[in-house]
Amino acid sequence: MSDRMIASQFISLYDLCVLIREVVGDNFPEYIWVVAEIASIKENQNGHCYLELVDKNEEKVIAQARATIWAYNYRSLAHKFEKATGETLKRGMKILFSAQVQYHEVYGLSLNIRDIDPTYSTGEMARKKRETVERLLREGLLELNKSLLLPLVPQRIAIISSPTAAGYGDFMTHLQENSYGYRFSLSLFQALMQGEEASFSIIAALQKIKKQIDLFDLVVIIRGGGSQIDLSCFDDYELSAGIARFPLPVVTGIGHERDDTVVDMVAHTKKKTPTAVAEFIISGVRLFETQIEDLQNSIIRYSDRLLENSRYSLQENLNTLNHVLKNILSYSFSKHQLLVIRFCLASRKNFSDHQNRLSLVLQKVNAVFWQKFQEAKNKYFLLEQSIYHFNPVNLMKRGFSVARINGNLLTSIKQAKSGQTITTQLLDGLILSKVEDES
């Protein structure tokens, strides 16, 4: 017996493959439900879908199989799946599907997928997302970007988007043609906004921005309108962590209707659409301008008040001064008036005094005059009487006569000698007499 002996019993590969097909067919006659992760998926020109399915144990592939979804089935399945999950079937996704195990002599083992239960994937994605969120929370990343202060004036914007995206155009137009006339410095950092590469592409854009961070106030991640599906890239841990740690506030406008993506959750501010992001930015600038205007108005108002107060106190002072002056004046005036009155009164009094005095004097004078006059009159009268009495004629009438001797007035008997002649004069003539005796 030799090792080299040619076996007399053998079959062809084809026969073997046929045999395998029959065994497989006999053992897996029905469709069975299987869970697997999509390792790759592609659609060919005819619309048939070819997948590589894997099963992993801690990232290590422990099973792998090809699968197909025929075109007539694929269209409706894909539609149903997208509608339920908001996602397209893609790499990394775990699916629960109903398939028939098939073996083909040329193409080998393959799973012919007839149905996919999207609720499994939904739950699976939700679980994955929840795990991502929990991890971010655990690592203190969930609120990190939110803790950054928004720029006082968001004017220099770094945009992460795809230049062909409708949302990008809307965003640019909205900012550049804002009704306030604000100017923005807008820099686009191109990135894929959907598909498997999106996450990596966005992270790369963030890194580029980080190198020239001084030139920007704000980062926006926008993705417009278009497809409402295929957003699982925005649930990616690496991307979410990158955004969370970014030193500038990140604003998202990913444009979707479904629950927030993890990127939305870690972003500083989340808006639904790129246009809403533009509005948000404009309102930020507007807020600043309003603040400035308010301050300016306050300054005007307070200045007016200050001036008004000063004017008021000046007026007050003037009033006081005026009042004081008036008082002084009126005092002076009344004093003056008083003086005038006093003067008048005094003058009048003086006058009447004088008058009184004058009249008194006059009276006195009068009296004196009259007295003197009377005195004089009396004197004169007496004098007149005396004159009358001493008039010799009147004396002679009363019996007196003038005797002369030898021509001299006879006043003593000694003059008379006997024999002498005495002449006695009377009113009506002379008597001559002779002295006889002396006694």
Add this chain to the structure above:
Amino acid sequence: MNKKNQLSYKQALEELEKIVDEIENGEIDVDLLAEKVKRATFLSQICKSKLKKTQEELDKLLSEIEKEDIKQEETESEPSL
């Protein structure tokens, strides 16, 4: 960065707020009021210009203001010569 642009929005805002406080609290002498109001107007004008003008326009505006300042400084410093 442009040197003249170093007056940031933040600084302008803070200075404006300070001026408002001072005037509001009546800490400012009426004699200084005109000066402060002038400064406030300048600050808010610069801010508003920065919001609405392109960098080139802004540079031009700032250089004009700078020229005026220099002129003013020159005329102001003349008597001391």
